[in-house]
Amino acid sequence: VDSAVELPVLDNEMFHSIKPGLSAYADFPEMAGHTVRMLLKVAKKTVPRLEWKRTPVFLRATAGLRLLPTEKAHALLNEVQHVFVESPFLVTDNCVTIMNGTNEGNVCPPSALRGSTSFMGILDLGGGSTQITFLPRLRKTIETVPVTDYVARFDIFNTTFELYTYSYLGNGLMVARLATLGALGGEGLEWQVFKSPCLPKKFRDEWSFGGVTYQVSGDPEGYAGFKLCYEQVLKVVKGIIHQPYEIEDSNVFYAFSYYFDRAVEAGLIDGVQGGTLEVRDFKKRAKEVCNKMAKYPLNSPFLCMDLTYIACLLKDGFGFKESTVLQLTKKVNNVEASWALGATLEHFHNLKIH
Incomplete structure (x- = not known):
């Protein structure tokens, strides 16, 4: 490890979290969609309107979803994908996945x-x-x-x-x-x-x-x-x-x-x-x-x-x-x-x- 290497520094951020996580809505995927819409509202207020179409959004689900039955996890991810498509942000391939x-x-x-x-x-x-x-x-x-x-x-x-x-x-x-x-x-x-x-x-x-x-x-x-x-x-x-x-x-x-x-x-x-x-x-x-x-x-x-x-x-x-x-x-x-x-x-x- 070279301690002399100049490391990058994060210039700015907007962090917002909502509890509970997506896995809590395993039987109610539409509620998970509502949670994501609330987060996208924060994104809209943070990102300038002219930049919305070129700003990618993606969701990476964590261990809570990895532990759910496959069909319930997929139902949650599909709901999030639907909410993303409805949003004004850039939606790309594989923007909604379970993270390793x-x-x-x-x-x-x-x-x-x-x-x-x-x-x-x-x-x-x-x-x-x-x-x-x-x-x-x-x-x-x-x-x-x-x-x-x-x-x-x-x-x-x-x-x-x-x-x-x-x-x-x-x-x-x-x-x-x-x-x-x-x-x-x-x-x-x-x-x-x-x-x-x-x-x-x-x-x-x-x-x-x-x-x-x-x-x-x-x-x-x-x-x-x-x-x-x-x-x-x-x-x-x-x-x-x-x-x-x-x-x-x-x-x-x-x-x-x-x-x-x-x-x-x-x-x-x-x-x-x-x-x-x-x-x-x-x-x-x-x-x-x-x-x-x-x-x-x-x-x-x-x-x-x-x-x-x-x-x-x-x-x-x-x-x-x-x-x-x-x-x-x-x-x-x-x-x-x-x-x-x-x-x-x-x-x-x-x-x-x-």
């Missing part, structure tokens, strides 16, 4: 991943998948990846960059809940009650994800708490997540999405300003929440499980030291850190190729 994991990991340009004095990287935790991305300092990091899929190479301004980036489908927070509960795969899952020491003993309720509703509860006759919860969560992480060669020597990683949301819910950071934590802080708060679940309000029944999973993912998954600093924020160097910008880079790269 590498693109989802490319959350921002390399300029946002290089600080003046320290190594930096990006961690993203969605519902269906989790991503790690950083600009390696050591050649051995690239040479020791399990498969070439862990390395993304792209050209910007006649310079080739290599990112360590990978998206783990099935290790997002919501799917991790299912795996921890033992509710992945099989038939008739909606009729079973899935118990876990990660949930309050007296808790029992319905929980929905990916178009399926599950019966979940604590174990009133068994034990609960951090130790048992960690043992259960570890099975979801162990042997699945690759530990990059130089990860233990890293100084700062930016963490987004559910890392941010759960840190706010646990009272670790401010919900607007974000904050700085160490990896150990997630584990410490997970212990406090799990071992005192009876005292926590039942409107956060999954907080113990979620915090424990995050702590386990960081330490036993990626291999971070407990002292690794995490910057919980929405932006990096004033750039909204999302996979959307990585997808934009890939789009321009493909234009150059073709």
Whole structure:
């Protein structure tokens, strides 16, 4: 990696997001179309009218859609395609697709991943998948990846960059809940009650994800708490997540999405300003929440499980030291850190190729 290379900087952006994501409308694709129309309204206000016809629009669906049954995913994509065709923007071939994991990991340009004095990287935790991305300092990091899929190479301004980036489908927070509960795969899952020491003993309720509703509860006759919860969560992480060669020597990683949301819910950071934590802080708060679940309000029944999973993912998954600093924020160097910008880079790269 040549540290002397001048990296490109994003000049301007308009970022706007709407929750929930498209996968929440698996059975109501017309609602997904309404969501996209709302985003296109923002685009109309941002892009000058005279530029609409030459401004391409494209949608890259993420892990939430990759986990849906094929026919439901296609129904959602077809609805979005229809909305795009109705819009005044430029609609091209393959403008609505499901994105692969590498693109989802490319959350921002390399300029946002290089600080003046320290190594930096990006961690993203969605519902269906989790991503790690950083600009390696050591050649051995690239040479020791399990498969070439862990390395993304792209050209910007006649310079080739290599990112360590990978998206783990099935290790997002919501799917991790299912795996921890033992509710992945099989038939008739909606009729079973899935118990876990990660949930309050007296808790029992319905929980929905990916178009399926599950019966979940604590174990009133068994034990609960951090130790048992960690043992259960570890099975979801162990042997699945690759530990990059130089990860233990890293100084700062930016963490987004559910890392941010759960840190706010646990009272670790401010919900607007974000904050700085160490990896150990997630584990410490997970212990406090799990071992005192009876005292926590039942409107956060999954907080113990979620915090424990995050702590386990960081330490036993990626291999971070407990002292690794995490910057919980929405932006990096004033750039909204999302996979959307990585997808934009890939789009321009493909234009150059073709």
